Amino acid sequence: MSSTNALEVLIQALRRLPGVGVKSAQRMAFHLMQHDRAGAEALSAALHDAAQNVHHCARCHTFTEDDICSTCLDPERDASRLCVVETPADQSALERTGAFKGLYFVLMGRLSPLDGIGPKEIGLHKLMERASDGVVQEVILATNFNAEGEATAHVLSEALKSRGLHVTRLARGVPVGSELEYVDLSTIAHALVDRR
Amino acid sequence: MSSTNALEVLIQALRRLPGVGVKSAQRMAFHLMQHDRAGAEALSAALHDAAQNVHHCARCHTFTEDDICSTCLDPERDASRLCVVETPADQSALERTGAFKGLYFVLMGRLSPLDGIGPKEIGLHKLMERASDGVVQEVILATNFNAEGEATAHVLSEALKSRGLHVTRLARGVPVGSELEYVDLSTIAHALVDRR
Ligand SMILES: [Zn+2]
Numbered sequence: 462m463s464s465t466n467a468l469e470v471l472i473q474a475l476r477r478l479p480g481v482g483v484k485s486a487q488r489m490a491f492h493l494m495q496h497d498r499a500g501a502e503a504l505s506a507a508l509h510d511a512a513q514n515v516h517h518c519a520r521c522h523t524f525t526e527d528d529i530c531s532t533c534l535d536p537e538r539d540a541s542r543l544c545v546v547e548t549p550a551d552q553s554a555l556e557r558t559g560a561f562k563g564l565y566f567v568l569m570g571r572l573s574p575l576d577g578i579g580p581k582e583i584g585l586h587k588l589m590e591r592a593s594d595g596v597v598q599e600v601i602l603a604t605n606f607n608a609e610g611e612a613t614a615h616v617l618s619e620a621l622k623s624r625g626l627h628v629t630r631l632a633r634g635v636p637v638g639s640e641l642e643y644v645d646l647s648t649i650a651h652a653l654v655d656r657r
Numbered sequence: 658m659s660s661t662n663a664l665e666v667l668i669q670a671l672r673r674l675p676g677v678g679v680k681s682a683q684r685m686a687f688h689l690m691q692h693d694r695a696g697a698e699a700l701s702a703a704l705h706d707a708a709q710n711v712h713h714c715a716r717c718h719t720f721t722e723d724d725i726c727s728t729c730l731d732p733e734r735d736a737s738r739l740c741v742v743e744t745p746a747d748q749s750a751l752e753r754t755g756a757f758k759g760l761y762f763v764l765m766g767r768l769s770p771l772d773g774i775g776p777k778e779i780g781l782h783k784l785m786e787r788a789s790d791g792v793v794q795e796v797i798l799a800t801n802f803n804a805e806g807e808a809t810a811h812v813l814s815e816a817l818k819s820r821g822l823h824v825t826r827l828a829r830g831v832p833v834g835s836e837l838e839y840v841d842l843s844t845i846a847h848a849l850v851d852r853r
C-alpha cells in the first residue's frame with residue numbers, strides 16, 4: 462500500500478483479526494490514518510488494556526477482570542442449575558432472554574479434534590469439578606446445534622452422567638415466528654421428536 | 658458479550674474499523690483474548706506507532722514517515738509525468754504494473770459533495786501548485802472509473818487545463834482476458850470510442 466514501514470506493520474497486524482484479508486486491512490489502515498487517528502489511539506489503548514487485564518473467571522471460565530466474575534458472585538442466581546455454553550457471546554444471548562436465572566460454565570470453544578481442540582482445551586476436567594460441587598442439580602447443555610456443538614454436547618453429557626449428574630439439552634424445534642413451509646426438514650423432524 | 662468493562666471498551670473500539678459491526682467486533686475480541694494475546698499487543702503497538710509517526714508527504718500527499726516520501730525523492734523517476742490517484746492502494750496497484758516511471762499525486766479521497774468532500778479536502782490547490790512546477794509536462798488522471806472518480810477527474814481536468822497543462826486520462830476499455838460476450842455494454846461502448 463505504501464512505502465512507510467509503520468503502515469505496512471499496521472496492515473500486517475490488522476490481518477491477524479479473524480475475517481480480515483489484505484484488502485480489508487488496507488482499507489482499515491487507510492481509514493484510521495486519514496479519517497480517525499483518535500480511533501486508532503483508542504483501539505490501541507483498548508487492545509493493550511484488555512490483553513493485560515482480562516483473564517478467565519476461576520469458577521465459570523468466562524472473561525473477567527476479577528478473580529471471580531459478577532455472575533458467579535451474584536447471590537440471587539440459582540446455584541442448582543448450571544448452563545454450559547460455548548462462548549461469552551452465547552452466554553450473553555441466553556442472558557438477554559431473561560429466561561434463565563442459574564449459573565454458567567463457558568467452554569471458550571467446542572470440541573474440534575481436527576483443529577487440536579480436545580477435552581482439555583474446553584476445560585472438561587474443570588467443568589466436571591464445577592458440576593460436582595454438591596449444589597448443582599442440573600446441567601443444561603446449550604452448545605450450538607451444529608455438528609461440532611452436538612458432538613461436544615454428546616461428550617459432555619456422557620461424562621457428566623457418569624458422575625450421576627442430571628443432564629438436559631436445549632430443545633430443538635421450530636423458531637418462533639416461522640412458517641412451517643419455510644423451515645428446513647431436519648428442524649421439523651426434531652421438533653416432532655421433541656414435541657411436548 | 659461479557660461483564661468485563663475492558664472487553665466492552667475493546668468491542669466498541671473495534672467497531673470504529675470500517676466494515677466491522679457488533680458481531681464481527683465480538684468475534685475479533687473473543688479471538689484475540691482467547692487465542693492471540695500477542696496479536697492484540699502487536700496490533701496495539703502498530704496502531705499507536707502509525708498514529709504517531711505517519712503523516713503526508715509534502716510533495717505528493719501520500720502517507721510517509723519522512724517529510725518527503727521515497728518515491729518523490731527517487732532521482733530515477735521521470736519528473737515530467739505526474740499521475741493523480743485517489744489512494745495509496747491505487748498508487749500501489751499502478752506501481753505493481755511496472756508500466757509507469759513518473760511521479761504521483763495522491764488525492765487521499767475523491768470529490769463527494771454529499772459527504773462534505775470538496776476540492777479543499779482532496780488538495781486541489783496543492784495539486785495545482787505541484788503540477789505548475791515547470792517540470793511536469795503531463796498530468797495523467799487515474800481516478801477510479803465510477804461516478805465519483807469520473808466527476809473528480811472532470812473537475813481536476815478543467816482546473817489543470819485552465820493552467821495550460823497537458824492532461825490525459827487512463828484508457829477505458831475491455832479488461833485483458835475478457836470475452837466480449839460477458840463484458841458490460843458501457844465498457845464496450847467506451848472501448849469503441851477510445852479505440853486506437
Ligand atoms: Zn464466573
Ligand SMILES: [Zn+2]
Nearest residue numbers: 714717726729
Ligand atoms: Zn511523495
